[in-house]
Amino acid sequence: MDKQAVFAQVAELEERIGELYGELGSLKKKIIDLLEENSKLQVENGNLRDRLEGQTSKSGGQQSSVGGFNALTKLYEEGFHICNIHYGSIRTEGDCLFCQSFLQKS
Template sequence: MDKQAVFAQVANLEERIGELYGELGSLKKKIMELLEENSKLQIENENLRNRLERQTHKQGDVSVPLGEGFDALARLYHEGFHVCNVHYGSMRTEGDCLFCLSFLHKS
């Protein structure tokens, strides 16, 4: 057995694993960005839908009941994303967010 060759092979493998690890890291970052972008768009969409709903119900000054939009935001929060203005659309990494909770409770 050529020990030199085996060592070279292991070193080569180590290098490739290092590269793969780096690639995995950047993919993970990209997925994170996409998820956050997606949640931001969802929030935006719900806000626009709510505004539209409120506008169509404007006549008579009836207070508009909380619609589907609100449910969607609550769901998004429970999926682990911020829906508050402070951290807007980013992933919740530290448990509950007081800004989100107060936003969801007053909406």
């Protein structure tokens, strides 16, 4: 094997290492974004649980169906899903057909 072939092989290996380093940086950023989102969702979930517990304790532990419907309507108006598919998550794009369907049935 001559010197030129060895240098070419080293250069190719160096280029591949650079590409892998770039991919590693990208994955690291995605992990950081996911961890931040997870933390935010945990706080949001805790707030929703506190709110739900507060509403339940106000009604003596037994919410009427009207009171429950009003609570769900209020949650929906505040920007949260109330449908069984995405319950408790933030509505990011306008109205949800599943939530709307639920509100119309009640």
